[in-house]
Amino acid sequence: MVDPPGLxxxxxxxxxxYRALPPSLGPxxxxxxxxxxGSGKTTFAGRLAAALGGAPVVHLDDLATHEEPFGWVGRLxxxxxxxLAAGRTAEYRVYDWTLRRFAGxxxxxxxxxxxxxxxxxxxxxxxxxLAALVWMELEAKAARARGELRDGPDLAEFWAGWARAEHAHFAGDPSRPYADLRVDGVTGRIVRSTLGEPATRP
Structure with a gap:
């Protein structure tokens, strides 16, 4: 993941x-x-995890697959x-994007x-x-350009297919309107509200 510029x-x-919020899933x-x-999710999550003293981070790329880019809900x-809801350590299988199978x-x-x-x-x-939802504020075209620059021309075909799947996902199941806060994907600055939209979640 490319670190966003700025401070x-x-x-x-x-x-x-976040530590002061009531638990949302067991403890x-x-x-x-x-x-x-490509919007900076991994970078921001890593920074937030460090600020939390080393909080665990579950990466959905570990649960998604080529065939099911958004079909990971059951596995998760x-x-x-x-x-986690039972207060136990979660152990989950990790998908290897090179081998195209779960390994490890x-x-x-x-x-x-x-x-x-x-x-x-x-x-x-x-x-x-969820106790809270963060949205990385970077529009899809700019995020894709960043991701393609990061991954190189060999993955251009993968990115084209991914962009179609991502668009279809967010068209039917958007996350942004339900975010508690948003983070500028370029500067990393926290935005408490955007365009006057309410940050409400069911």
Whole structure:
């Protein structure tokens, strides 16, 4: 993930806010970081995890596949959400994008705050389990250009297919209107509201 330029603000205050939220999934406060591919989700989630003292981060790229870029809800629920809700460490299988199969296992302990980052992290099926939802504010074309620059020409065909799948996903199940806050995908600055839109979640 390419770090966004600029001087992003410290996240200590936001981390304190998240620690103070009521648990949303058993003993866990589950915080989602969503946005278009290439918008800076992984970078921001890493910074926020550090501000939280090393909070676990579940990357949805580990659960998605070539055949099912957005068909990971069942895997996430069974392997991550259900164990965390019971106060147990989650153990989930990781998809290898080169081998095109699941290989290896990662773990996420039931920490006070657990982050889940990736395209669709704030989707309808997950929102009831979330304590907070962050949206990376970078429009799809700019985010894709950043991702293609990062990954090189060999993955141009993959990006074209991904862009179609992502567009279809957000058209039917948008996350942005339900975000509690938004983060500028270029500068990393926190935006508490955008265009006067309410930040309400069901």
């Amino acid at each position: 992003p603000e410290p996240l200590d205050e936001l981390a304190a806010e 866990v406060r589950l915080v989602a970081v969503d946005g278009h591919a 629920r069974r392997q991550v959400l259900e164990p 296992v990662r773990r996420a302990p039931a920490a006070p705050v657990v982050l889940v980052e990736g395209v669709g992290a704030g989707r309808r099926a997950l929102r009831p389990a």
